[in-house]
Amino acid sequence: MSTLFGDARLADGRRRDVRTDSGTIVAVADVVDPDPADRVVDADGRLLLPGAIDAHVHFREPGDAHKETWMTGSRSAAAGGVTTVVDQPNTTPPTVTGEAFDRKAELATASYVDYGISGGVTGEWDPxxxxxxPLFALGEVFLADSTGGMGINTDRFAAAVDRAAAAGVTVTVHAEDATRFDETARDHDAGGAGRDADAAYWSQYRPAEAEAAAVERAVEIGAAAGATIHIAHTSTPEGVDAAAAGGATCEATPHHLFLSHRDATELGTYGRMNPPLRSEPRREALWDRLVEGTIDIVATDHAPHTAEEKATDLWDAPSGVPGVETMLPLLLERARRGEISYERVRDVTAANVASVFDLPTKGRIETGNDADLVLANPERSREIRGGDLHSNCGWTPFEGMSGVFPSLTMVGGTVVYEDGEFVGDAVGENVRD
Known part of the structure; x- marks a missing residue:
């Protein structure tokens, strides 16, 4: 089906008509004459963006469908203006063999948005x-075992980086050095605070120094192999600066950009994630690096767990928070307030992601590109409530914050979400096929 968006405002402020046909953007101009077969959407000056590309999600299938499925996760993505996701390998079983990849790829056909599937590295991997x-990347590869061990195992990491370099595959690194973790942080909970323990203790346990040291080591090994290194979820300005100095790209998450120790007491165990929340000055410095351009992309590390699973002792609660549906709305709200430009939001959620991960037909509203589009009214902001979102987990760490949500999301020329409703069937495809 062909669609004409009339009088849309692009991120750079230009007003344009944008026409799509057969899944592709076929015209971007001051005025485009509609075809009789077009569905005409009167944008009336509303913001038209390229669909966001979330390069870091955990949709939990196979293994933990009660937390998230490809259908629920991708619907949540579409409702938040994300039209492509990249799923990470730490499912059950982990995506470390061709057989495990095929199993996940079959489940991914339920996706409402396009997707990539990253492979991982463990003792069981079969490169x-x-x-x-059609592998997207070596995803969230640790300097040890990607099922969770965090000590620096340079031999295995270096071997994986060598293979990835030979295959031309980007390596996305989870950079924390467990040898620098502070075990004395556990002493703060000696009184049995349990689920009410301040999540800032988790940050003390996994300090900022552990991130910067691991980033430096990762880029050093990557450079020796001639590999392309991308640092996942940098949570500190020191980590961002180390990535930039080493020639690696990096991402920051919404929870590290919008939450800090000042939120830790209220969040409790719901604020536990890896890497942890940081101090407010570090959060502010991270935001500054996003605005000024040192941070390449924003990705969510969408890692849902049920509320019941999170409501336990701080030291036993699973790490991770949901975020795929709220990333773009949170950033658009900050752009609405004048704290970041709409062009920068477009770049860190779409254009730069497409460049970093070699998706030449995505991320930009240009003739010939995929018709992955998001329409939103910047003047219509609403309060974020977990009960209104679409992830299986049913909660959000951004409860009560404001966001600008899309009114329409199009994937490959097909509208999948409009005016609060999902439209049609799953249309997502593997971007590496």
């Missing part, structure tokens, strides 16, 4: 079969 598949 020969894994690299035979």
């Amino acid at each position: 020969d079969s894994l690299f035979d598949r």
Whole structure:
């Protein structure tokens, strides 16, 4: 079906007509004459953006469908203006073999948005079969075992980086050095605060120094192999600066950009994630690096757990928070307030992601690109409530904050979400096929 968006405002402020046909943007001009077969959407000066690309999600299938499925996660993405997601490998079983990749790829056909599937590195990985598949990246590869061990295992990491470099595959690194973790942080909970313990203690346990040291080591190993290194979820200005100095790209998450220790007491165990929340001055410095351009992209590390699973002792609660539906709305709200430009929001959620991960037909509203589009009214902001979102987990760390949500989301020329309703069936495709 062909669609004409009339009088849309692009991120750079220009007013344009944008026409799509057969899944592709076919015209971007001052005035585009409609075809009789077009569905005409009167944008009336509303903001038209390229669909966001979230390069870091955990949709939990296979293994933990009670937390999230490809259908619920992708619907949540579409409702938040995300039209492409990249799923990370720490599912059950982990995506470390060709067989595990094929199993996940079959489940991913339920996705309402386009997707990539990252492979991982563990003691069980089979690079020969894994690299035979349409792999997006080696995703969230630790300097140890990607099932969770965090000590620096340079031999395994270096071997994985070598294979990725030979295959031309980007390596997305979870950079924390467990040898620098502070075990004395556990003493703060000696009184049995349990689920009410301040999440800032988790930050003391996994300090900022652990991130910067691991980033430096990762980029050093990557440079020796000639590999492309991308640092996942940098939570500190020191980590961002170390990535930039080493020639790596990096991402920041909404929870590290919008939350800090000042939110930790209220969040309690719901504020536990890896890497942890940081101090307010570090959060502010991270935001400054986003605005000024040192941070390449924003990605959510969408890692849903049920409220019941999070409501336990701080030291036993699973790490991770949902975020795929609220990333773009939170950033658009800050642009509405004048704290960041709409062009910068477009770049860190779409254009830069497409460049970093080699998606040449995504991320920009240009003739010939995929018709992945998001329409939103910047003047219509609303309060974020977990009960209004679409993830299986049913809660959000951004409860009560404001966001600008899309009124329409299009994936490959097909409208999948409009005016609060999902439209049609799943249309997502693997971007590496």
